Amino acid sequence: MSGEEDSGMYYSDDDCGYDAYYNYNMEDCDIDEHDVKDDPEYFSYDTLRVEEVERLLNESVEALSNKLCITPSLAKVVLHTHEWAVLPSAVAYKNNDWIQNLLNPNNQPKMEPIGQKLRCPVCFSPTIQEKFSCLACSHKFCNECWATHFEVQIMQGVSTGISCMAQECGLLAPEDFVLSLLTKVPLREKYQEFAFRDYVKSHPELRFCPGPNCKLVFRSKEPKAKRTICEQCKTTFCFKCGTEYHAPTDCPTIKKWLTKCADDSETANYISAHTKDCPRCHICIEKNGGCNHMQCYNCKHDFCWMCLGDWKSHGSEYYECSRYKENPNIVNESVHAQAREALKKYLHYYERWENHSKSLKLEAETLEKIKSRINAKVMNSSGTWIDWQYLVDAASLLAKCRYTLQYTYPYAYYLEPGPRKELFEYQQAQLEAEIENLSWKIERAETTDRGDLENQIDIAEKRRTTLLKDFLHILFCTLNTHKVDMTKLLGGQIGLEDFIFAHRKGRPKEIEITKTEDSLGLTITDNGAGYAFIKRIKEGSIIDKIDYIQVGDHLEKIDNDSVIGRRHFEVAKMLKEIPLGSTFTLRLVEPIRAGFGNIEARGSQKGKKKGYGSGKETLRFKANGQAQIIEEPDKEMDLGIENINRLLENFMGINDNELATQIWEAAEGKLNTMEFAEAVDSSDLAEFSFTDDMIIELWGAVTDARAGRTRHPS
Amino acid sequence: MSGYSAEVKVAETIAYKMVSLPRRIIKETQRLLQEPVPGISAVPDDSNARYFHVIVTGPDDSPFEGGLFRLELFLPEDYPMSAPKVRFVTKIYHPNIDRLGRICLDILKDKWSPALQIRTVLLSIQALLSAPNPDDPLANDVAELWKVDEAEAIRNAKEWTRRYAMDN
Incomplete structure (x- = not known):
């Protein structure tokens, strides 16, 4: 599925539809545009050394000092107090509002003359x-x-913040003034060091590497909470807040979570012991690997380390071990019980967070083991380095996935109960199940088939990016329709039979509206999680006349008031209360539109893309679950299959394209009935034990089709 | 004999301390003693010229009227580049002064300027007694009452003044 489509399908049963040709012409809809910007973790930044940072800062300093004809030192002060933006700095300097009490005659200290x-x-x-x-x-x-x-x-520790000594005078001392009067060399150096630190910290595009003793600085034109990796010390961190990378949790939430954990971790540590008893034979088990799929060495019982439940229930759609079940009657319970419930909830998330963190460490050891095993194998000439590389890849991907999984727990802990949380925990569970599968397979890598493992790597990574992508970009979800049908908005429970279609955020838009009539003609709905949407627009109303506003748009702000977190009736009331005749601004976010809005004419493609095929191929899903790109069925084949199918219906009362295709393929390249019969018998079609008559009829159907004739059963 | 030598030692210490004292502190001390501020007395300790025994009179028309409040004031090593340390020794019921006598006053913290003096600091503290600021509290419970029920808070302040800041 292309990332440029409006809706991704989340909740699909994979056990349907394999017997059909899935005919997509690859050139026409241009799928799989390998756009790095579609990677939810894509982030562009530069690595700078101290000299390069100085050069960068000096460019701004020079620009401003030339513009205003002031000393570079003074320009630095102004820039530092205005986030290094040259134009606002210039304006502020001209308006003199960059300093307070510049010349306050009342505060002039007394200068008592004593002789000369x-x-x-x-x-x-x-x-x-x-x-x-x-x-x-x-x-x-x-x-x-x-x-x-x-x-x-x-x-x-103060440097750029040094101000004039007079009372209530906040005028900052520029660098040249300080350095002209400060004589002690060690302090001059310290001052310059501190000032440089302040400049980088005040620059919105710059970040110091948080790694110990690392002097590198990173620059991004769009500072976001994205993964940044130091090329020198390999520290991985969030560009925005400088702490460990924490997607999908946001910066304030992770801060809250880490503080909470620091406060409560002792209790949690006490409660979550390092060993657990086997739920069947009760033998004490210490966890020595990262995988949470445990097998008791004593009774061979397979169970989940996290919930101690049978592992059998973890492979399916119902993997729920990551989900915390809220006690619905808690509101009526006593304060004491509520506190206990709150602790229980916290511990649920904390244990999982901590457990994945431990698993990460254990899996790092596994990786080391794998490396030494590969080494031994290569030395024994069983395979070459490149042959075993897939195992290292698998282990590093496992670490990446588990890392993301670990950081999903703080996010889930702070998510308000509601459909969004349900969906998140569903995806989290899916990811977790795949990760445990992968971990299990890696720990038993020598007995696991390579293809199987590579397949698992792919699945786990897909789950991970899906989770990251969705929770950064989802606007709303609809049930059982891909259309922007607000009556199908996902708001309550999800049934087992339901399909969820997620609609991703499109462009935001701000529209100025004058209220010329009492009614705007809007019907508002919400998803129960604080997001209000336009459900209906009355024909001929004010809003109807504005083409830009459409059903499905999310209402974000009315004038400058955010309406996120408000219920639909509150939003409606706010709109109603806008006085007649006044003008207001609506800020809306539209979903990316469905259909063919994202495709363009073939001619506009920049050259022919290699690897996308001739347009005459199709993807065929086979009965055994594999997929294959095959030649597009031509007329001859279509006719043959049609002929065969007619026969099948006549002889056996079935109509099965898949079977008919298989028969057509068995006949491919065969010159006579005998060769055809042999081919049928040596394939799994033999199971049908076709009679000789049937074989002859079928061969007739094939030859007719080859000659372009339609055959009707005799 | 031993008593005599001890006395000499003390005298020497004071003399040494006086010598090492910056001109600024000496001048300020002299002025504080020669032209005292009305309602404020600040006397340096006999053994440490950087330590002052301060008495502030409760301002008229305030709940602290009639009280004599004892404070301690210490000039740190880098005074006047750093602010003096001041603390109430007498218990006082005031939203900007906590149980330990610590004072919430901007000029003692980030608004300190080396151009300020002991005299100006003490005047500011006296002004703080006249104009409590419950919106920037140090003693939360006091500030809360000051906002909710000012009359009751003022009664408490008067009671504390009578109990702790009078009769000695």
Whole structure:
């Protein structure tokens, strides 16, 4: 499925439809555009060394100082206080609103003259006038006091924040002023180091590598909570908040979660012991691998380490071990019981979070073991390095998947109960099931078939990206229809038979509307999780006349008030209360439109893409579950299958394209009835024990089709 | 004999301390003693010239009227580049002063300027007694009552003043 389509299908039963030709002409709909931007974890950033960062900062400094004809030092101060944006800095400087109390005559410290000298208002020492200095605010102090002031500030870690010494004067001291008065070399160095740190921290596009002793700086024009990897120290972190990468959980949530864990972890550690008893024979088992699919070494019972349930129930759609079941009657319980329930809920998520973290470590050991085993094997000449590479790939992918899985738990913990959470936990469970499968197979890599393992790698990675992609981009889901039909909005429970179609976020739009009539003509609905949508638009109403607003649009803001988190009736009320005649702005987000909105004429393709086939191939799903690209069925074949099918119906009362195709294929390249009969007998068609008469009739159907004749059963 | 030598030692210590004292502190101390601020007395400790015994009179027309509040004030090593440390020793019922006598006052923290002096700091503290600010509280329970029931809070403050800041 192409990432550019509006809807992905989540809840599909794979056991249907394999007996049909799935005829998609690859050139026409241009699937599988390998666009990196479609990868939910794609993030573009540059790695910079200190010199490169300085060059980058200096470019801005130069631009501003040239523009305003001010010293580079002063330009630096202004830029630093305005997130390094040259234009806003220039405007702020011209308007003088970048500093407060620039010249506040009331705050001018007393300068008592003593003979030829002046008394410094800080140290009270009489000093000659030449030894006084001041900033643009004209607050004069002796040079010695300035120096001491700087020293004290720097020792406290302050650098760019050093201001004038006068009371209530917040004027910042530029670099050149500080360095002209500060004499101690170690402090000058410290000052420059601290200032550089401040500049990088105040620059919205720059981040220091959080790795210990790593001096690299990263730059991204679009700072987002995405995975960043330091090429030097290999530290992986979130670009936005600098902590460990935490998708799909967002920055504030992960912070909340980690703080909570730091507070409560002792209790949780106490409760989640390192060993558990086998649920069947009760022998004590220590977990020494990452996989949660446990097999008791004593009684060979297969069970789940997490829930201690039978593993059999974990392979299917009903894998629910990752899902926390909320006690529905909790509201009526006592405070004590509520507290216990809250702890139980937290422990549920914490145990899983912690368990996956432990599994990650154990699997790192497994990887080491695999590497040494591969080494031994290669040395014994059983296979070459490249032959065994797939095992290393599998193990590193496992780590990647489990890492994401670990970070799904804080997200789920803070998700409000509702359809969104249900869907998330469903996907989480799917991912978890595949990961445990993969882990199990890797631990038993020597007995697992390579194809099987590679297949599992693929499935796990797909689940992972699906989960990441969806929860970053889903706008709403509909039940059993891919259309933007707001009466089918997923809002409550999902039935086992239901298909869910997710609609991804499209472009946001802001529309100014003047309320010329009492009624806008909107019917609002919501998904029960704080998102309001347009359900219906009354014909001929104000809204109906605005083409940009359509059914399915999500209402995000009315003027500057966010309506996220509000119920549909509240939103409707807010719209109703807008006075007649006034103008307001609606901010909407539309779903990516369905249908053929995303395709274009063939001619506009930049050249012919290789590997997409001639357009005369088709994908065929075989009965054994495999898929194969085959030649597009030509007329001859169509006719043959039609002929065969007619015969089958006549002789056996069945009409089966799959069977008919198989028979047609058996006849391929055969020259006479005997060869055909042999081919049928040596294939799994032999099971049908066709009579000789039938074989002859079938051969007749084949030859007729080859000659372009339609054959009617005699 | 031993008593005499001890006395000499103390005297020497004080002399040494006075010598090492910055001109700024000496000047400020002299001025505080020669031209005291009305309602405020600040006297340096005999053994440490950076430590001051302070007494602030409760301002008129405030719940602290008639009280004598004892404070301690210490000038740190890098004074005046760093703010002095000030604390109430007498118990006081005030939204910006906690049980330990710590004071929530901007000029003692981020708004400190080396151009400020002991005199100005103490004047600010006296002003704080006249104008409590329950919106920027240090003692939460006091501030809460001050906002909800000011009359009751003022009664408490008067009661505490009578109990802890009078008769000695």
